[in-house]
Amino acid sequence: MCGDLRPLQEGEQVVLMGWVNRRRDHGSLIFLDLRDRSGITQVVLDKELSPEAHAKAESARPEYVVACTGTVRLRDASLINPKMDTGAIEIVASEILLLNDAKTPPFSPAEDAIGNEEVRLKYRYLDLRRVEMQKNFRIRHEVARAIRNYLSDNGFLEIETPFMTRSTPEGARDYLVPSRVHAGHFYALPQSPQIFKQILMVSGFDKYFQIARCFRDEDLRADRQPEFTQIDLEMTFPQQGLIFKTVEGFLKAAFKAAGIELEPPFVQMTYDDAIRKYGIDKPDMRLPAMVELTETLTPELREKLRIEPALPVLGFIIPSVGALSGTERKKLLSEVRAGFGDCGLDLLDTERLKTSPDFAPLAGTIAELLAVGAEDLSVVVTPKLGTPPMWNYDPQWIYKRVGQLRLDLAKKYADKHGLFTQTGTAADYKFLWVTDFPMYEWDEEKKVWNAAHHPFTSPHEEDIKTGKLVNDKGAVRALAYDIVLNGTELGSGSIRIHRKDVQAEIFRSLGMSDEEAKERFGFFLDALEYGTPPHGGIALGLDRIVMILAGASSLREVIAFPKTAKAIDLMVDAPTPVSDIQLRDLHLKVNTRT
RNA sequence: GGGGACGUAGCUCAGUUGGUUAGAGCGCUGCCCUGUCACGGCAGAGGUCGCGGGUUCGAGCCCCGUCGUCCCCGCCA
DSSP: OTTTOOGGGTTOEEEEEEEEEEEEEOSSEEEEEEEETTEEEEEEEETTTOHHHHHHHHTOOTTOEEEEEEEEEEOOGGGOOTTSTTTTEEEEEEEEEEEEOOOOOSSOTTOSOOOOHHHHHHTHHHHTTSHHHHHHHHHHHHHHHHHHHHHHHTTOEEOOOOSSBOOOOSSSOOOEEEOSSSTTOEEEOOSOSHHHHHHHHHTTOOEEEEEEEEEOOSOOBTTBOSEEEEEEEEEESOOHHHHHHHHHHHHHHHHHHTTOOOOOSOEEEEHHHHHHHHSSSSOOTTSOOOEEOGGGSOHHHHHHTTBOTTSOOEEEEETTOOOOOHHHHHHHHHHHHHHTTTSSEEEEEHHHHHHOTTTHHHHHHHHHHHTOOTTOEEEEEEEBSSOOTTTTTOHHHHHHHHHHHHHHHHHHTHHHHOTTSOOSSGGGOOEEEEEOOBSEEEETTTTEEEESSOTTBOBOHHHHHTTHHHHOGGGOBBSEEEEEETTEEEEEEEEBOOOHHHHHHHHHHTTOOHHHHHHHHHHHHHHHTTTOOOEEEEEEEHHHHHHHHTTOSSGGGTSSSOOOTTSOBTTTTBSOOOOHHHHHHTTOOOOOOO
16 A cells, blocks of 8 residues: 555565655656555656656646556655655656546645635545545544444443434434325434333343434534434443443543543542532533632622622633733723623733732732632632622522633633643543433423433432422432533433333423323333333443544544535535425425425 | 624635726646656636625625525524
């Protein structure tokens, strides 16, 4: 292959096949860089040595496919190209075959930096020829293979579940598949194999996994595609810790395959702590946590500063930002205030902290609590009295809003603190387990409690016993957990409900009548009655893992044929209208008025 | 559904206050070149300024609408 030859092969007769990466024509001497997925080798065509081959090479152009016969030759010391793996040798061609020509491509796969996303996606086959993309898909393959091997070696059985299944109105919108045989009936593509894998536990496959495609018809983001791949697993008789250990095991194997040595176990943190310290349920642990300063400020000072007593005073630092100019600080402050909806929040940076007569006496203490270094930007947020409706005296609102500010500033000054820069070591990857998620989520619009994870999640035993399920839904903790990497949610899972009575109670608590539950999940409730073992599991986004490992900022970089933000495939041009005949077969009428 | 950025040559982009024939780099085509590796030199081709409408003597530039790509919020059990 084009990337394989080394000085050791000197003198050998070889045949190389690949694409013309670049052609350098010196008249009676032509250099062709031949590329395949293994790398690039320089081929020399000398008019004196092989006039026929040289003549053919004159008409070769970038992306032509050629086969070239020749001899491996060591380059003179002065001609070695240290930038190329094969830079110490070259092929002296005796014969060359132009296997196929190529139109001039809209962009060159030989270039590193490519801009226009639209052109890349339309000519995806050219984009995928680029070294960067080839690298990403090699990582993806190695990671998937390592995970499959690890789970197989640890007693997990890979079992496929249907793509055409039953629509479940909970959660994300379903992609629907109309049935030809049953007029007006639809299959749905799975949002996840959730119910099937639980039924596999009932069936006695005590350790299941699947690298499974999932489909969700929701608006997209850089880290969300309508179809994506999950590493889905489930096991019987698990403690939460056993699932963590399993995931840590396969992630260690996966990262090792990508050249990174992780050291599990990963840090664990409850949901409540995550909100309090980071203001978000998926903390980016590469950055320092927020610190609650409420008690540091004396009651007198808080009163003087008109700080709302029901709300926390929070501080945090962004490291190594350096000195801010007066204008920059002013601009920052006004931006931040605007971002807080002008609701009376005050914000102090390091400079104001030291110079403000109110805070100066405390500056030392605060600096110590926040561990402020000389070049760090420190921020203290003091919620003022006078309550605009948006925060509604809710401390969570403050935690989350300040957490968002922490992330925004960290992003803004990423170049300065460099904490997001990859160094190629395990230190780049800060994993975290977030545990004890709330069981329920209040839907303010519909005025109902929803399942925060999904309705098959088991609540904490003691929260059932203390009656919170009925009296205090907001305080019920679920045996649900997320795994987070560098502020990205990689996956989530839970210990499931394995008893029919508990499951029925949860359905009821979600405002679902017994009849309704039976209609939607009757088959599942039935299954629970036939000796269901305790079970639990988790699902991790393979695409996101690979994205982070590849240092990419969008899933499109690690999915071969991704869709745009409007869920369009620009290469095959999907979706499209279909013929009236197709529609008739499916008993469908399209109403284009909306 | 909402907010923001962008859209000018194949690609990346510049284009002043609205004013003559819309430019650059890369790429492309032709010619020259025996040591290049982002080769070099000379010459040349290449434009529905996303699309539609409006204002104006005159629009790449101003206004309205629309389409597309990207990012964010909502949404994603």
